[in-house]
Amino acid sequence: MRMKSIADINRETANATGAFIEMAASRYDLAGAILFACTITLSNVAMARTGQSDVDATVRNAAQAVMRQYNIPGMAIAVTANGKRRFYSYGVASKKTLQKVTSDTLFEIGSISKTFTATLATYAQADGQLSLTDSPSKYLPQLQGGSLDKVTLINLGTHTAGGFPLQVPDEVQNAEQLMGYFKAWHPTYASGTQRTYANPSVGLLGMVVAKSMKMPFEDAMELHLFPKLGMRDSYINVPASKMPLYAQGYTKEDIPVRANPDLLAAETYGVKTSVKDLIHFVEVNLSPEQEEKKLQQAILDTHIGYFKLGSMTQDLIWEQYGYPTELGTLLEGNSAKVVYESNAVAALNPPLPPQGAVWINKTGGTNGFSAYVAFVPEKKFGIAILANKSYPIEQRIRLAHRILSELDCCSSREK
Numbered sequence: 001m002r003m004k005s006i007a008d009i010n011r012e013t014a015n016a017t018g019a020f021i022e023m024a025a026s027r028y029d030l031a032g033a034i035l036f037a038c039t040i041t042l043s044n045v046a047m048a049r050t051g052q053s054d055v056d057a058t059v060r061n062a063a064q065a066v067m068r069q070y071n072i073p074g075m076a077i078a079v080t081a082n083g084k085r086r087f088y089s090y091g092v093a094s095k096k097t098l099q100k101v102t103s104d105t106l107f108e109i110g111s112i113s114k115t116f117t118a119t120l121a122t123y124a125q126a127d128g129q130l131s132l133t134d135s136p137s138k139y140l141p142q143l144q145g146g147s148l149d150k151v152t153l154i155n156l157g158t159h160t161a162g163g164f165p166l167q168v169p170d171e172v173q174n175a176e177q178l179m180g181y182f183k184a185w186h187p188t189y190a191s192g193t194q195r196t197y198a199n200p201s202v203g204l205l206g207m208v209v210a211k212s213m214k215m216p217f218e219d220a221m222e223l224h225l226f227p228k229l230g231m232r233d234s235y236i237n238v239p240a241s242k243m244p245l246y247a248q249g250y251t252k253e254d255i256p257v258r259a260n261p262d263l264l265a266a267e268t269y270g271v272k273t274s275v276k277d278l279i280h281f282v283e284v285n286l287s288p289e290q291e292e293k294k295l296q297q298a299i300l301d302t303h304i305g306y307f308k309l310g311s312m313t314q315d316l317i318w319e320q321y322g323y324p325t326e327l328g329t330l331l332e333g334n335s336a337k338v339v340y341e342s343n344a345v346a347a348l349n350p351p352l353p354p355q356g357a358v359w360i361n362k363t364g365g366t367n368g369f370s371a372y373v374a375f376v377p378e379k380k381f382g383i384a385i386l387a388n389k390s391y392p393i394e395q396r397i398r399l400a401h402r403i404l405s406e407l408d409c410c411s412s413r414e415k
Contacts, residue, residue, distance in 0.1 A: 052086075055079065058406040059088050062399050067091060070391040073250060074101035078279035080286070081381040081407055085279055093247035093388060096256075103276040106238060106246045107386040108259050109371040110364030112278075113271035115302070117206045118157050118317040120225050122301035126294040130212040132157070132301075132316075136182075139208045146183045148204075155191045156205040157316040158306050162187025163342060164198035168263050178263055189342065195309055196342040199268040202317070206267025217266050228295055230280055234273035236266045246272065247388040249368020254389075257368040269366060275386050282375050282382040285360070303360065303377075305352030307345040309338065313352060314345065318360050323376050325359040327401045334363055334393050361400075363393050372396035374404065381407055 063075055067090060074091035087103040124130045130139065132153045137143040147162070155161040164185070172181050182204060189196075210217040213224070218236045226234045238246050249257050259265065284291060288299035305313040305320065312333035313320045321329055337343070356378035364371040370391050375382025383400050 052410070054410055055086070055403070055407050056088075059086075059403055062402050063088065063090055066391070066395055066399055067387075070389065070395070071254065072387050072389045072391060074105070074247060075385070075387045076101050076103060076105055076107065076275035077386075077403075078103065078275045078282075078384045079381070079403065079407060080279050080283050080375075080383075081379075083283065083287070083380070085283075087275065087279075093245075095250070096248065099244075101247070101388075104233065104245055104274050105386075106233065106235070106242065106272045106274055107371065107388060108249060108269075108366045108369035109271050109273055109278065109386065110269045110366045110369060112362050112364030112371050112373055113267075113269050114202050114317045114364075115281075115362050115373075116221060116225060116271055117202055117209070117267050118302045119229075119298055120220055121153065121157065121205055121209045122316065123225065123228070123294060123298035124209050124212050125301065126297040130208065136204055136208045139211045140179070140182075142179050143183050147186050148182060151187075151191050153205055153208060154306060154316070156201045156208075158314045159195045159197050159201060160192050160307060160314075160345060161196075161198075161201045162189045162191045163194065163196045164200040166198055166340065168200050168203070172263065175263070192307070192347050193344065194342045195307060195314060195338075195345045197339050199264060203264030203267040206264070221266070221271075228292075229284055231273065231277040234271060234277045236270045236272075238272050245274070247369075249366065250389040251367050252390050257366075259366045259368075269364070275384050278371075278373060278384040278386070279382070282373055282384055286375055286377055286380050286382055300354050303354035305348055305355070307347055309333075309343055309345045312338070313348070313358075315360070318362055320355065320358040320360045323357045323359045323378065325401075327398065330359070330361070330397050330401060331394055334361070334397055339393075361397075363396065365390055365393075370396060372400055374400050376404070379408065 059077055063077060067075055072091065073095050074093050077088040079086045089101045089103060091101055093099045093101050093105050121132065125132055134153055135149050135151055136153060136156065137149050151161045169181065172178050206217050210220055213220050221236055251257050259269065285299055288296045291299065302316045302318055305315050307314040310332065311321055311329045319333060321333060359374060359376055361374040367390060368388065370387045370389065372385045381404060383404055385396055385400055
């Protein structure tokens with residue numbers, strides 16, 4: 001005999017409840033029907049509260065364990081499920097001032113900034129200002145006649161341009177030298193054949209977007225995109241009035257540090273934001289249909305899959321995996337081999353439309369901060385994790401996977 005699942009029991013309870021109410025009503029015992037219905041409702045509320053308590057306990061225990069292991073001063077976590085948010089704040093924003101972390105504390109999010117660069121690019125496309133199938137030299141005439149004529153903006157946003165280095169070379173010190181570097185660049189691989197994670201390619205994408213929008217990149221983000229996304233406390237350059245909210249970052253050796261404004265920093269790792277704003281961005285990605293038409297299209301366009309690398313599908317900056325997702329799969333897709341080495345990819349022709357049953361994620365970090373975001377569109381849940389110390393990517397993914405797995409289990413029990 002098959003054992004009854006929780007879902008079976010819930011369905012039988014619901015059917016019994018309906019039958020009882022109908023019977024009681026037919027016998028004019030409305031008071032009894034209402035009393036019984038209220039009893040069942042209160043039982044369901046208790047179950048929901050128990051489930052939420054389980055999630056809260058998982059977040060608390062898992063986060064504090066990671067903080068102890070890596071001596072992390074402060075951490076902010078936000079979880080969203082079906083539009084309902086929960087915030088968790090631990091530790092201090094600065095070991096000097098002992099100011100506590102809150103959901104408004106500003107953190108550097110490192111390469112998660114690239115997802116905003118991608119969104120700005122797709123918004124510019126939705127607005128008719130550029131096409132992602134164009135080459136960067138169409139918008140930056142100084143680059144015409146070079147290797148970048150054969151590269152598309154999609155290649156720049158998927159790390160498949162042909163082998164840029166991880167960082168801009170040290171000898172490139174100003175904008176003029178940067179343009180000279182891009183003009184002289186020669187690919188190691190044919191575009192679209194290898195994925196090589198690189199700041200210069202995404203930085204160039206940001207430069208093209210700014211040029212197409214006829215404004216500085218920082219203005220395009222702070223005055224255009226962030227307001228459209230409803231992110232009121234997100235910045236490239238933190239204003240003086242918000243500096244008290246800006247957490248102090250710490251290296252692995254516990255040395256205080258913040259990001260330097262290097263070339264292409266704004267386009268690739270320069271965003272500072274709160275967990276409150278970041279989880280709102282996650283919610284926009286979970287339910288883009290609630291946004292205005294152009295922004296809706298822009299968000300969906302960043303979820304299109306262009307290349308396959310093992311179990312990972314490379315979207316425009318975002319990386320996705322089929323859901324349910326094994327922890328080992330996520331760890332492999334975010335491993336040092338994938339981040340720091342060139343890996344052969346298979347182009348998806350046609351590109352994969354936005355999917356629902358996928359785990360979409362992005363890691364980010366600077367010398368003094370660590371961040372991770374992940375969400376599952378079909379489940380309508382997601383997570384944002386921010387910390388003011390550099391600690392391993394593996395631990396961020398383990399933390400997020402544990403929390404969202406508990407959330408998924410609780411959601412299933414409540415149905």
